[in-house]
Amino acid sequence: xxxxxxxxxxxxxxxxxxxxxxxxxxxxxxxxxxxxxxxxxxxxxxxxxxxxxxxxxxxxxxxxxxxxxxxxxxxxxxxxxxxxxxxxxxxxxxxxxxxxxxxxxxxxxxxxxxxxxxxxxxxxxxxxxxxxxxxxxxxxxxxxxxxxxxxxxxxxxxxxxxxxxxxxxxxxxxxxxxxxxxxxxxxxxxxxxxxxxxxxxxxxxxxxxxxxxxxxxxxxxxxxxxxxxxxxxxxxxxxxxxxxxxxxxxxxxxxxxxxxxxxxxxxxxxxxxxxxxxxxxxxxxxxxxxxxxxxxxxx
Ligand SMILES: C[S@@+](CC[C@H](N)C(=O)[O-])C[C@H]1O[C@@H](n2cnc3c(N)ncnc32)[C@H](O)[C@@H]1O
Numbered sequence: 001x002x003x004x005x006x007x008x009x010x011x012x013x014x015x016x017x018x019x020x021x022x023x024x025x026x027x028x029x030x031x032x033x034x035x036x037x038x039x040x041x042x043x044x045x046x047x048x049x050x051x052x053x054x055x056x057x058x059x060x061x062x063x064x065x066x067x068x069x070x071x072x073x074x075x076x077x078x079x080x081x082x083x084x085x086x087x088x089x090x091x092x093x094x095x096x097x098x099x100x101x102x103x104x105x106x107x108x109x110x111x112x113x114x115x116x117x118x119x120x121x122x123x124x125x126x127x128x129x130x131x132x133x134x135x136x137x138x139x140x141x142x143x144x145x146x147x148x149x150x151x152x153x154x155x156x157x158x159x160x161x162x163x164x165x166x167x168x169x170x171x172x173x174x175x176x177x178x179x180x181x182x183x184x185x186x187x188x189x190x191x192x193x194x195x196x197x198x199x200x201x202x203x204x205x206x207x208x209x210x211x212x213x214x215x216x217x218x219x220x221x222x223x224x225x226x227x228x229x230x231x232x233x234x235x236x237x238x239x240x241x242x243x244x245x246x247x248x249x250x251x252x253x254x255x256x257x258x259x260x261x262x263x264x265x266x267x268x269x270x271x272x273x274x275x276x277x278x279x280x281x282x283x284x285x286x287x288x289x290x291x292x293x294x295x296x297x298x299x
Pocket of ligand 1: 031034035038079080081082083084085086103104105106109129130131132146147148149152153154
C-alpha cells in the first residue's frame with residue numbers, strides 16, 4: 001500500500017510544481033524566481049508566443065498611435081516589455097514619432113528586446129529594473145503600457161499605482177488583465193473583470209474601457225485624470241530617478257548614468273540596456289526608492 005501513497009505524493013508534488021512554475025510562472029515564489037524563469041525561457045519566448053504581426057498592429061500599435069496623435073513626439077513607457085513586443089508594434093506605426101522606454105527585470109529578455117528593436121535603436125531605451133520601483137518622477141510619460149505582466153509581480157496593485165504615478169495627467173494607460181480558466185488559480189495576482197475595474201477606479205483614472213482581446217487576457221484602456229499638461233519625449237538623463245537616493249536627473253557619462261548626489265553609477269551595457277537592477281553581494285539592488293527630491297530638483 002505504501003507505493004500508492006508515494007504515487008499520490010508524487011502526483012500532488014507534480015501538480016504543485018506545475019501550478020507554481022508553469023501557471024503562476026514563479027509569481028508566488030518572488031521576483032527572483034520569475035526572473036530566473038524568464039531568463040531561461042528568453043531565447044524561446046518569441047517561438048512560444050508566435051505573435052501575429054497583423055494582430056499586433058491592429059490591437060496594439062495602431063490604436064495606441066492613434067490615441068497619442070495629438071502629441072508630436074510622445075514619450076511612452078512599456079513596463080515588463082519582455083522581448084520588446086509593444087515597442088515594436090508602436091514604432092512600426094508611421095504616424096508614431098515618439099520614443100519608447102521598455103523596462104523589465106529579466107536581463108535576458110531585454111537582450112532579446114535589444115536585438116528585435118535594433119531597427120528603431122535611436123527611439124528605444126531599455127532599462128533593467130523592477131516594475132515595483134519605476135525610476136522616474138511623477139507625471140513623466142504620455143502613455144504607460146504593460147502587457148501580460150501584472151500577475152507575475154508580487155504586488156499588482158502597487159505596480160498599477162506606480163504606473164499611474166509616472167503617467168502625465170491626460171495620459172493613456174494600457175494594461176492587460178488576466179482572465180480565463182487559469183486566472184482563478186492566481187489568487188491575489190489576477191482579478192475578476194469587476195474587481196480589476198474597481199481597482200482602476202480607486203486610482204486617478206477616468207474613461208476606463210475593457211476590451212476583450214485574447215482567451216487569457218483583456219486589454220484595458222484608461223486616461224489619467226487632471227488637466228493635460230506638457231507632453232512629449234524628454235532626454236532620459238533628465239527623467240531618470242536614482243533608485244539609491246531618489247534624485248531626479250542623472251549625468252550621462254561615456255558608458256553609464258551617474259547620480260551626482262550619491263555617486264551611484266548605472267552602466268549602459270554594450271547592447272544599450274541601462275542596468276539599474278544589478279546584483280550586489282548576491283542581492284538585488286532593486287528596492288523601494290527613497291522619496292523623490294523636492295520638485296525644484298526635477299527638470
Ligand atoms: C509574459 S511576459 C510579457 C512580455 C511582454 N510584455 C509581452 O507581452 O510579450 C512577462 C514579462 O514581465 C517581466 N516581469 C515579471 N515581473 C517583473 C517585475 N517585477 N518587474 C519588471 N518586469 C517583470 C518578465 O521578465 C517578462 O519579461
